[in-house]
Amino acid sequence: MTTALRRLRNYIDGEFRDAADGRTTEVVNPATGEAYATAPLSGAADVDAAMAAAEAAFPAWRDLIPAERQKVLLKVADRFEERAEELIAAESENCGKPIALVRSEEIPPMVDQIRFFAGAARMLEGRSAGEYMDGFTSIIRREPVGVCAQVAPWNYPMMMAVWKFAPALAAGNTVVIKPSDTTPASTVLIADIIGSVLDELGHSRGVFNVICGDRETGRLMVEHKVPAMASITGSVRAGMQVAESASKDLKRVHLELGGKAPVVVFEDTDIAKAVEDISVAGYFNAGQDCTAATRVLVHESIHDEFVAALAKAASETKTGAVDDEDVLYGPLNNANQLKQVKGFIERLPAHAKIEAGGEQVGEKGYFFAPTVVSGLKQDDEIVQHEVFGPVITVQSFSDEKQAVQWANGVEYALASSVWTKDHARAMRMSRSLDFGCVWINTHIPLVAEMPHGGFKKSGYGKDLSSYGFDDYTRIKHVMTSLDG
Missing domain, CATH: 3.40.309.10 (Aldehyde Dehydrogenase; Chain A, domain 2)
Structure with missing residues (x-):
């Protein structure tokens, strides 16, 4: 007698969906070596749908005043605390991690990090307006970059998802995130949490989307025409592949790769x-x-x-x-x-x-x-x-x-x-x-409050801190004539 495997699904535009072509992959609990769930093996149609949802949701999310985006993230942080035991169970099964350590070492910093970026949403800094040419005033605008394609790793799937979506959403971007094919469970649960908060506060649930799949799914995301930015935490090889794929249309790239401390x-x-x-x-x-x-x-x-x-x-x-x-x-x-x-x-x-x-x-x-x-x-x-x-x-x-x-x-x-x-x-x-x-x-x-990111083959860009928040924004110069 075999135990039925739990079915995980993509989260696209506020709906949980199977892969368009029905393909799945088994998810294994590394503590037992046995499969406990199936997850979608998403293809081009799924990526298209997720990107379309994020693209449609972007204008309204971008145009919110920062206090409204902050309100969403603060409520998400509260929900992480309220549903902590569900998150702990999902991550422990995902990774075989000791339950007590997930409870003490991962949930508190994740909640803190979400709240930090909720505050960062209201702290956009830049040079003051000024006159640098006679008769003209210059202003600097900080704006979100757009739709962000994000790929999270399997070592800290839950926390690394937070490091990605929190600054991106705080800055006014919309997100399509892919967890590792070996650890999708906690990210799918996060989608349920964020989706419910967006729904309660009257925002499009297309602001946050989750696509499950393998390396090919990630490639399709990075090479897709919609995202303005690709972010990955993973191996050096994966980072190089992302940088190469993103270069085809000059996407901005954020890479946190390997280390040898x-x-x-x-x-x-x-x-x-x-x-x-x-x-x-x-x-x-x-x-x-x-x-x-x-x-x-x-x-x-x-x-x-x-x-x-x-x-x-x-x-x-x-x-x-x-x-x-x-x-x-x-x-x-x-x-x-x-x-x-x-x-x-x-x-x-x-x-x-x-x-x-x-x-x-x-x-x-x-x-x-x-x-x-x-x-x-x-x-x-x-x-x-x-x-x-x-x-x-x-x-x-x-x-x-x-x-x-x-x-x-x-x-x-x-x-x-x-x-x-x-x-x-x-x-x-x-x-x-x-x-x-x-x-x-x-x-x-x-x-x-402090940045995390490396040099050389460890990648570029920063996670955490105001520097990590900056990475999800772009700079625009606005100059106006004083003559009328």
Whole structure:
């Protein structure tokens, strides 16, 4: 006897719909490795319908005074709190995440972020009007860009959806968003929440649309003639493909891609405190975080002591079932990701040493043990490329110059951290590290008021903060004659 799979559907112009051609794909719970739902495998007809709905809704949404858009987002935030347990259950099933951690670490910041952008809607800043030519006054207008095609990832599907729709809607844009094909459930639920709020307040439900599908669906969205902007959080490869597709009609592009965060630990660091914080920042969400603390560079004088402490912390870190409140993280998101992480471990060079973990755990699902690998060199594959799993690598450096060289010596440039009691050294390192974020004596905290985004192959554009809000606006110069 088989259990019937739940049916997820697209949300287009205020209606839940199957794919026009009826195609579906199975959605698997990574904690069990078993399918629990089906989702539409959307094609061109579905994308056309969603874009048409967003395009039709745009003029009225654009022309609302900011206070009205704020009212919508504040009510959406309230609904997130009211329906938190539904969101938690959907995300836990989506990703196999521990329920307690979704409740404590994801719901509160998401609500806060929505409320932040609700406030940002009323804080459009720009240069004051002025006369820069005799007889003329110049004014700067800030306007929404239009319809936004947005693609969210599978590591934080719910939170990354918030990072995308909240600034876009606050700025006056309309949205078509596609969740990952492996994690559509929470985004479909968000559509129900936002749609109900738009309906209650008398706005077109076409302001927010959700399309489920695969990479081809995303390509159709990005290449569609309607969107003025394409935004993606995902892999470097996916970002490059989006940039290439968007270039065909010069769409604006916003990319938050991979990371390989260096964690530079100097000899004056409190080792016990650093190990405690770094292990959490490296293993949280199974290391499936572009900012994860997974590439440690430690001064040679404390290397052995640090590695021993880190390996002990790894052995004490627990992964497991979603209802176990003692676990730090759940499974890897999908079978392919488990295969990728295993591959990095299997291909380790002879000079590398596995200090802890290094293997799959459990009889079902995609769980992988907290892992520490030492003895690595700068050009090793596992140092240069993003693992996106619960694997922390350790290298030993001799001086500050070498630490900076190795820290910057990768193609990614999203986040980094420095661990030292020397204030001057911390300031030098924060200047020298070529990353969009530098944490000092901490790693991974984010706040709505500060920007998140990288350089190099980590992409461009910012999430969160007023800078993230700016990315969803365009600048217009208006000049008027003073002669009449």
